[in-house]
Amino acid sequence: VVSDVQARRRAEAVATLQRETGLAEVHGLLCDVSKEDQVQALVAFAEDKLGGTDVLINNAGLGGSRRVVDMPDDEWHKVLDVTLTGTFRMTRAALRVMQPRGRGVIVNNASVLGWRAQAEQAHYAAAKAGVMALTRCAALEAAEFGVRINAVAPSIAIHAFLKKSASEELLDSLAAREAFGRGAEPWEVANVMVFLASDYSSYMTGEVVSVSAQRA
DSSP: OEEESSHHHHHHHHHHHHHHHOOSOOOEEEOOTTOHHHHHHHHHHHHHHHSSOOEEEEOOOOOOOOOGGGOOHHHHHHHHIIIIIHHHHHHHHHHHHHGGGTOEEEEEEOOGGGTSOOTTOHHHHHHHHHHHHHHHHHHHHHHTTTEEEEEEEESOBOOHHHHHHSOHHHHHHHHHTBTTSSOBOHHHHHHHHHHHHSGGGTTOOSOEEEEOOBOO
16 A cells, blocks of 8 residues: 555556556545644545555655745744644554554665755755654554564755756765765665565564764
């Protein structure tokens, strides 16, 4: 089950997964993680279609560039509501179905900005630092029920959505700081998510794994 806030992206993701995996059972549902009723509907949809939720990947996020002195409250709240509170809402909903079964894995998408400073990113960095703290605290609570919660913290992964939200000059500058002189491909981050979702990471919980090649 995949979800998106936009119908076109959701449909494209479903079609791509069906084509590349050969699976007929790929489902999609619109979901705005800032809306509790839609979060509940998504989890109920997954439970119905899959017969139980084994893995949740929290990947919804919202960013932008703005200096603190110029940032209006509504922009701050919007980024926090989607990126941090949306992750909280999805985690809470998933735990309510995972914990009674005594199994499940949640993988959150954080960011190295949760650790490192970058100008004009106070709202996004604060949200991602919150995702890291949420991961650690929720993991302790979920462990007694056999549910694991971890996170990945990418530095920069180049994808179409990022190219629309940031200038080419900024992306080139950020990529140049990486040890390999380039940003990550999305699959290079996804591979770590797959590892954390699998039994290969069975003794890991409450961890935030950096997926970056930044210079020391």
